[in-house]
Structures are given as C-alpha cells and as structure tokens.
Amino acid sequence: MAMEEAQSKRDDTIMFIRAQHLGLREVEPMTEEFFTAYKIEDGIDSVVLQYRSYDSSGPFSLGPDINVYNIKLIREFDTLIEKQVKFPD
Numbered sequence: 001m002a003m004e005e006a007q008s009k010r011d012d013t014i015m016f017i018r019a020q021h022l023g024l025r026e027v028e029p030m031t032e033e034f035f036t037a038y039k040i041e042d043g044i045d046s047v048v049l050q051y052r053s054y055d056s057s058g059p060f061s062l063g064p065d066i067n068v069y070n071i072k073l074i075r076e077f078d079t080l081i082e083k084q085v086k087f088p089d
Contacts, residue, residue: 003069007087012053012067019049034070048072056088064088 006014016038024038024047034050050070056063066086073081 003071003083003085006067006069007085010067010087010089012051012089015049015051015069024049044076046074048074053089 002015002018006012016036019038022040024040027037027039027048029035029037029050030048031050034052036051038049040047048071050072051068053065053067056066066088068084068086070082070084072079
C-alpha cells in the first residue's frame with residue numbers, strides 16, 4: 001500500500017501523487033488538525049485522505065518533523081475503516 005511505501009521511504013510526496021493518480025481531488029480537510037485532504041466519492045461511499053506534519057522538537061532537544069497520513073472509508077456519515085501512519089522526515 002502507498003501509505004507503507006511513504007512510511008518506509010520517509011517520503012511525504014508518495015501519497016499525494018498516488019491520490020491524484022487514482023482520481024482523488026483536493027478538498028478542505030475534515031478537521032482543523034490536518035493541512036491537506038483528498039477525496040473521491042462513489043454514491044454514498046467516499047475515501048478521504050488527510051495529511052499533516054508537526055515538529056517533534058522539545059524545548060531543549062531537536063527532533064525531526066513527523067508526517068501523519070490518515071485515510072478513511074466513509075459510508076454516508078459513518079467511518080467504516082480508518083488507518084493512520086506516522087513517520088519522521
């Protein structure tokens with residue numbers, strides 16, 4: 001799956017490219033914590049891919065940025081399946 005590939009290669013562009021290739025279109029994220037979202041709909045079903053990143057550094061330590069992908073299969077208003085992966089830059 002593309003999420004695992006992005007995680008293993010530590011490449012945050014893999015999912016964006018794959019989403020566009022599969023016909024997902026850019027939309028507003030479902031929640032404020034995410035920066036970017038892509039969605040495709042088929043009748044009452046939709047797949048939503050959301051992305052965010054954050055700085056894992058603390059006050060006295062440096063840390064990498066953490067990338068977070070969240071993908072959901074939604075039927076009407078119910079989430080049927082949800083998966084999330086995180087990986088550092």
